[in-house]
Amino acid sequence: MDSETNELRQRQATFSKELHGQNVGEKSGMTALLSKNNNAQQEAVNKYLKFWDGKTDKDAEDRRLEDYNESTHSYYNVVTDFYEYGWGSSFHFCRFYKGENFQAAVARHEHYLAHMAGIKEGDLVLDVGCGVGGPAREIARFTNCNIIGLNNNDYQIEKAKWYAKNSGLQDHLQFVKGDFMNLEFEPNTFDKVYAIEATCHAPNLEKCYNEIYKVLKPGGVFAVYEWVMTDKYDESNEEHRKICYEIELGDGIPKMFTVDVARDALKNCGFEVLVDDDLADNVDPVPWYYPLTGEWKYVQTLSDIGTFFRTSFFGRKLTNLMVSTLEKVGLAPEGSVKVTAALEEAAVGLVAGGRSKLFTPMMLFVARKPLDAESTTTTTTA
Ligand SMILES: CC(C)=CCC[C@@H](C)[C@H]1CC[C@H]2C3=C(CC[C@]12C)[C@@]1(C)CC[C@H](O)C[C@@H]1CC3
Numbered sequence: 583m584d585s586e587t588n589e590l591r592q593r594q595a596t597f598s599k600e601l602h603g604q605n606v607g608e609k610s611g612m613t614a615l616l617s618k619n620n621n622a623q624q625e626a627v628n629k630y631l632k633f634w635d636g637k638t639d640k641d642a643e644d645r646r647l648e649d650y651n652e653s654t655h656s657y658y659n660v661v662t663d664f665y666e667y668g669w670g671s672s673f674h675f676c677r678f679y680k681g682e683n684f685q686a687a688v689a690r691h692e693h694y695l696a697h698m699a700g701i702k703e704g705d706l707v708l709d710v711g712c713g714v715g716g717p718a719r720e721i722a723r724f725t726n727c728n729i730i731g732l733n734n735n736d737y738q739i740e741k742a743k744w745y746a747k748n749s750g751l752q753d754h755l756q757f758v759k760g761d762f763m764n765l766e767f768e769p770n771t772f773d774k775v776y777a778i779e780a781t782c783h784a785p786n787l788e789k790c791y792n793e794i795y796k797v798l799k800p801g802g803v804f805a806v807y808e809w810v811m812t813d814k815y816d817e818s819n820e821e822h823r824k825i826c827y828e829i830e831l832g833d834g835i836p837k838m839f840t841v842d843v844a845r846d847a848l849k850n851c852g853f854e855v856l857v858d859d860d861l862a863d864n865v866d867p868v869p870w871y872y873p874l875t876g877e878w879k880y881v882q883t884l885s886d887i888g889t890f891f892r893t894s895f896f897g898r899k900l901t902n903l904m905v906s907t908l909e910k911v912g913l914a915p916e917g918s919v920k921v922t923a924a925l926e927e928a929a930v931g932l933v934a935g936g937r938s939k940l941f942t943p944m945m946l947f948v949a950r951k952p953l954d955a956e957s958t959t960t961t962t963t964a
Pocket residue numbers: 664665667668669672673674675779780782809833834892893897898901902922925926928929
């Protein structure tokens with residue numbers, strides 16, 4: 583590891599301990615938020631929002647792309663507790679069947695990816711951008727495989743380790759710090775690699791996918807639920823660009839890429855693309871974005887009412903009011919309200935993107951590294 587990366591890692595790890603404290607697994611959601619270090623929280627919020635100045639010109643975009651590691655690390659430092667409070671420990675969307683509750687739908691979405699990747703017992707699997715390990719725990723149980731979760735957020739790694747230990751899955755799961763733009767594993771290490779709504783944070787998809795290609799064994803399979811702008815998206819259309827900017831700002835994404843860019847990136851790396859399917863492009867009676875719409879007609883089971891209340895428009899307003907009151911009286915760390923405002927932009931942009939079909943969070947690609955692939959690959963520059 584070069585000295586610059588080592589210094590960045592040390593700084594992020596030290597900052598994470600200052601912001602989140604010790605024994606991070608024992609608290610989650612609002613109790614975790616209220617125990618943050620006040621000064622560190624303000625620094626994290628400022629680092630996340632540093633280049634989000636409303637500008638969408640190329641220079642502004644380039645600044646965000648250049649700053650991707652620190653801004654994404656900061657984004658997840660400040661949103662992870664909100665994600666766990668309002669969504670759970672799998673940080674992704676999913677399709678819903680009539681009568682299916684939220685957690686079952688989330689798990690099925692993870693099972694489906696494991697199935698499409700052909701993950702089987704004993705496989706060594708890499709989870710790229712593993713969050714707090716929700717999908718890794720589910721897929722390890724579903725397939726009895728062994729998963730290494732890679733993440734550039736220290737707080738989430740500590741939580742993932744805590745959850746794995748408390749789920750009795752520590753023999754199947756490891757979680758390590760790393761940047762998917764520069765994977766430090768040996769070439770040809772993994773039988774399978776998957777990524778669930780994570781590589782969209784990459785400043786250059788082809789370089790990210792090339793890192794994944796490199797660490798896959800020849801014949802190994804990469805499966806991804808990718809966030810992309812669809813073929814309907816027109817960057818020169820102001821309304822389209824506004825929706826895209828809301829998604830970028832609210833979700834800590836330096837630049838949203840189109841489906842063509844993702845598809846070409848896979849092919850340019852040398853992958854054989856086996857599946858290329860937008861799962862959101864189905865006529866589902868319950869749309870993937872329903873939890874963010876506030877439309878109660880979509881709630882499928884009693885157990886969903888709690889989750890849906892928090893994710894709904896009214897529930898988000900109530901959370902914003904609660905957090906702003908707690909911040910005013912000094913119980914919530916300063917900057918928390920800015921986070922809820924950014925998350926509101928995310929919700930608005932994601933629903934608009936889903937309704938208009940300009941955006942999908944579940945562009946499924948399944949790609950295989952050819953059996954006769956060179957043992958190492960050249961890496962493209964970012
Ligand atoms: C950021 C990426 C690539 C994926 C994350 C997808 C989703 C899990 C999140 C996107 C927007 C998030 C929001 C919330 C939970 C997680 C998301 C749906 C909240 C509902 C959490 C509670 C807050 O009060 C409101 C948030 C709105 C956005």
